[in-house]
Amino acid sequence: MSTVGARSHESASLQLCDLVAGLASRASAPEQPPEFREFLGAVIDAGFGEVTVFPVDAGTDFVSEPPERATGPDIVDRIARAVRGQRKGQGHAGS
Incomplete structure (x- = not known):
């Protein structure tokens, strides 16, 4: 196996990974607006629940301002x- 460096804005597969990671991360947030919970339910029903991210733990800490x-x-x-x-x-x- 080998790896190759890439810029995410030039790589559709990296963009997809970023989207999946972002969604998984947001799904683990302790408090979610009702609209997001409804959207998340639809996403899980559409197949997202079959995606395994083990051993990745998205955590529940989100920053509230820029670094x-x-x-x-x-x-x-x-x-x-x-x-x-x-x-x-x-x-x-x-x-």
Whole structure:
């Protein structure tokens, strides 16, 4: 098996995964408006209940406001930098 990097806005399969993950996450929220519960029931009846997401646990915590602005490289930037360094034969780039 192999993996290939892709941008979700250029990949229909990644967009579908994002939608499924988002719906599964929202479905696990402790409080849902009646309209959403009705919609969710229809989605489950249409087959979503057959989708397995184990061992993914969406959790029930949702943020209520945007994240704080980053002041430096985040974990994705650091991983990308480390991978670039390894590809160039530089080994681990430590920050």
